[in-house]
Amino acid sequence: MRITCPNCGERDRREFYYQGDALALDRPSQDAGLSVWDDYLHNRGNPAGDTKDLWFHEAGCGAWLVVDRNTVTHAVHKAVLAEKVKR
Amino acid sequence: MAKLIALTPCAGLLPISLGKIAVTEVLPDRLMSVAPFAGQNKAVSAKLKSHVGAVLSGLNRRIGGVTWFGHGTWMVAGDVALDGLAAVTDQSDAWAVVAISGAGSEDVLARLVPIDLRATVFKKNHVAKTMLGHLSVTITRTAANTFEIMVMRSMAQTLVHDLDVAMRGVAARG
Numbered sequence: 001m002r003i004t005c006p007n008c009g010e011r012d013r014r015e016f017y018y019q020g021d022a023l024a025l026d027r028p029s030q031d032a033g034l035s036v037w038d039d040y041l042h043n044r045g046n047p048a049g050d051t052k053d054l055w056f057h058e059a060g061c062g063a064w065l066v067v068d069r070n071t072v073t074h075a076v077h078k079a080v081l082a083e084k085v086k087r
Numbered sequence: 088m089a090k091l092i093a094l095t096p097c098a099g100l101l102p103i104s105l106g107k108i109a110v111t112e113v114l115p116d117r118l119m120s121v122a123p124f125a126g127q128n129k130a131v132s133a134k135l136k137s138h139v140g141a142v143l144s145g146l147n148r149r150i151g152g153v154t155w156f157g158h159g160t161w162m163v164a165g166d167v168a169l170d171g172l173a174a175v176t177d178q179s180d181a182w183a184v185v186a187i188s189g190a191g192s193e194d195v196l197a198r199l200v201p202i203d204l205r206a207t208v209f210k211k212n213h214v215a216k217t218m219l220g221h222l223s224v225t226i227t228r229t230a231a232n233t234f235e236i237m238v239m240r241s242m243a244q245t246l247v248h249d250l251d252v253a254m255r256g257v258a259a260r261g
Binding site for chain 2: 008059060061062081
C-alpha cells in the first residue's frame with residue numbers, strides 16, 4: 001500500500017502512522033450536549049468500502065494527512081493535508 | 088585549568104571507506120531549525136537572505152545552507168535572528184551529519200532507502216525525508232556522486248553500521 005503525501009510524493013505505508021477516522025476533525029461545539037460529544041468521542045463506523053482516515057507522515061515530513069481509501073480493494077484514492085481540510 | 092574534550096557525533100566511527108565509496112563526517116558550525124509563523128514565509132526568506140545568503144527552499148529542496156526539513160520547517164546552517172517571525176531552535180548538537188561519496192553510493196543507499204535516489208529523478212540539492220533501515224533520515228544529494236545524510240545524534244552508530252554493512256554487500260557483488 002502506498003500513499004501519495006502532498007509534500008513528499010508517493011511513499012511506502014511504512015513511513016506513516018495510522019490514527020483513525022477523519023471524523024476526529026469534526027469537533028462538536030462546546031455546548032453541543034452530552035449525546036453529541038459521546039458520539040464524537042466513542043462511536044465510529046466500520047465500513048467495508050470507502051473511508052477517510054487520519055494518517056501521520058511520521059518517518060517523512062511530519063504532516064497530518066486525510067487519506068481517502070477503500071478497505072475492500074485497498075485502493076488509495078487521494079491524500080490531502082489535514083490543515084487544508086475545511087472544518 | 089581542565090581542558091574539555093568535545094566529541095563530534097561520529098567520533099570514533101568515521102571515516103570509513105571501501106573501494107571507491109567513502110563515508111565521512113560533516114560538521115556544520117550551526118544548525119537552527121526554523122518554522123515560520125503563519126503568513127511569515129516571505130519575511131523569513133528576506134531575513135535569511137541577509138543572514139545566510141539563501142531564501143527558504145521549496146519542498147524537498149536545499150538552497151545553500153537552507154534545507155527543507157519537513158512540513159513547515161527548514162534547517163538552516165548558520166546563525167539566524169527571527170524574533171516574532173518564526174519558531175527557532177538551536178539544534179547544532181542534535182544531529183549526526185555524514186556524507187557518502189564515490190561511484191556506487193547510489194547502490195549502497197538503494198539497499199537501505201525505500202525511495203528512488205537515482206540521478207535522473209533525485210538531482211543535486213534535492214532533499215528527501217524518508218527512512219534508512221529503521222532510521223528517520225534527511226537525505227540530500229550534494230554532488231553527482233555524493234549524498235548527505237542527517238540522523239538524530241543518538242542514531243549515529245546505527246547509521247554507520249547500516250552503511251558499513253550495505254557497502255560490504257555492494258562490494259561483494261563486484
